[in-house]
Amino acid sequence: MSTTEAPTTGQIPDEVARRIVTPEGHVDEPALYEAYRWLREHVPLGVGRVEGYDPVWLVSKHADIMEIERNPTIFSSAGGPDEPGGNNPILQNQAGDAFTKSLTGGNLRILDAIPYLDPPEHTRLKDVAVDWFRPANLKGYEDRIRGSAREAMEELAVKDGEFDLIQDWLLAFPMHVIMTLFGVPREDEPQMHALSQEFFGTDDPDVKKPDVEVTPEAAAEQFANAIQGFYGYFDALVEDRRANPKDDLAGLISNAKVDGEYLSKGYCFGYFVAIATAGHDTTTTSIATGIDELLRRPDQLALVREDPKNIGGLVNEAIRWASPIKHFVRRAEEDAVISGQEIRKGDRLMLLYQSGNRDADVFDDPDTFDLTRRPNKHIAFGYGPHACIGQHVAKLEMKIFFEEFLPRIESIEAAGPTKVAQSNFGGGLKKMPVRSTAA
Template sequence: MTIPQEVADTIVDPKAYADGKIYESYAWLRANNPLGVAQPAGYDPFWVVTRHADILDISRQNDLFHSGDRATTITNKAADDHIRKQTGGSPHLVRSLVQMDAPDHAKYRALTQAWFMPRNIVGLDQRIRNIARASVERMAAKGSECDFVREVALHYPLHVVMEILGVPEEDEPRMLMLTQELFGATDPELGRAPGAAAVPGDIGSIQAVLADFYQYFAKISADRRANPRDDLATVIATSQVDGRLISEFEAMSYYVIVATAGHDTTSSTTAGAMRALCENPDQFAYVKEDLSRVPGFIDEAIRWTTPVKTFMRSATADAKVGGQAIAKGDWLMLCYASGNRDEAVFDEPNRFRADRKPNKQLAFGYGAHLCLGQHLAKMEMRILYEELLPRLKSVELAGEPKMSQALFVNGLKSLPIRFEFS
């Protein structure tokens, strides 16, 4: 039942998520110990859930497996103690949808859900297409080489979600920097702590980043209450639950989740899709030949990249998962990137295949916590590649891709490419 120490240590090592070693550990676990207990030094023991079926089973039982009772991202004991002292007992520095359970989760999700439903985002098609075309033109202006992450993948979804949220364009660089500092806190190039002083559990820099977010959005919130607009910031600033305005802390948490997850994961998948085209010329030819294949290509890029690697759950009662007894209070790590490479579900899981059908990828989660922005994310990526592929005659790597060192949300931070436009 206990996972070998070397594998357990890999699961909490940010470098393993950058160099791909995590996938070797996942493959070993699926084959040998698909639901075992990890006990890395300094951490409370936790179950590592690596099979697609078990992740689904837990995700559909939201009353039995809570998000909010313990930390929703893997946190060591020292950090957990520090956070609880700071918050008066809560394991969370923010209180967003991610940290909520019933009945609050459904109430707070309903506040913005309409904005992200397919029937509403279809009206954004032309606005998003214009942004996509501008991104393609910026890439074309670079000549024959660029860093696709820094020139296109970071800025395109950022601009889309900030326009919807209501953040002025001149503030987008600040939002990007803060997002990278938050999700890349353990990366030596992205984190705020100098020279990667931040390690899992060193949450001082994360608190500082959140404080900057809160300071920024407090002004936005005050403005929207005084001067409502047709944007998501106004919805959040003026939202009521159970007949009262949501608290300032809840509003700030809502802004942060939209302003970070709303673009960072889409950026990662957009870049991962381009890397797949560079590394698989046959897939580039296949998708370019018929643009109706772009949605399938995007689904495969989502599976392949899986930017949100893990989320934590805790058992509210004794339970069984995959035949294994789980005790009340146990902590479980849902390893989405492992589920998305599960040999029992995906034929040739380690191959990128734009024609994969069905594609039962889990990157957006499942059940009540299914990603609110999944339809918008897919739409953004589809539109960008619909605009880009007809112009792109050839593309290849022009250097070594670099991944971020992060346990929770990780993706490409650099993708040098060489290309030819028509």
């Protein structure tokens, strides 16, 4: 069935479900966004059935995603205690789920990190660092972030000519910023980068180790190995910060206490893994997306060059456009009704943030990149209790980056086709050949 045809039974065509559910389906972004559009117009909330995966509700509309996100008691991230096995907020295939359970004794929860938890456990852990991430506190770090941005611009000037903007340059900036705030020494940043790439790139052949077969089991094993690699590094970091407290994010989390006791190392590790992965990978993707769209839209580039006040709009639109965390999965802990559809206890729902951020019910001309868009009610950072704790860091970092980047580039143009990561969870542009001249 063509994706332009409406179903007669309310079912999702196989080609649409596969495009959205499988990592391979995300490589062709125009086809992916067409599949999202088809869902919103024909089956905005329906069950996707893909061979090798458990059936999952595909939630494509902005309003439905928000309703589910604001009700974590009914739609659980962790998976409540009444049904065994828990929930993994990152969709895996059946083989990946089986491998995860083999490591955890039968539970899909592989990390004690905020995205894997529900209130009140989620609230207690989030409260440990929530004040640190507030805009008022982050003002004290603006000079440090700007210094990192200016250092990056000096490196860019040396690359004057043709190069891959992401692989040869951009990846290093968000990583250095978040690791500096975190308290990780610069010499350890390559190790953090390698582990982060393994964490997000479990289904991407370009990130697979050459001697590893591309299978569902191998993908799940790579994910688990990346987590263990992080744990090995962060165990020493926690011990150091408890013995020698420092005024950095690692020190804050390592020495946090709940009910008079240190956070368990498992909770510390979960915090650290989330910061070391999403804290830079998503920002890299959003910045690269913003630059790519400016190259495609000279009118938008002219707007932001003429008036730097438009940078705030550029940041928000780049985040909406990229939606670098593509989904989270929730599990229904009781029967519920969403948009007239009966959801049964135990059903799993895949919240499609990229689709919600192209919903014509919320955004005028949603498939046009427009940095003057007002309002811009994107949900790229999630919504409700699970709204991203680091969103203000990301937006500040992007704002400073573009303030330093735009005046230092006389010209920049595409020098070849871009390439997108093969992932249904996190990522976007991963290769972006450009030709630039420094100002």
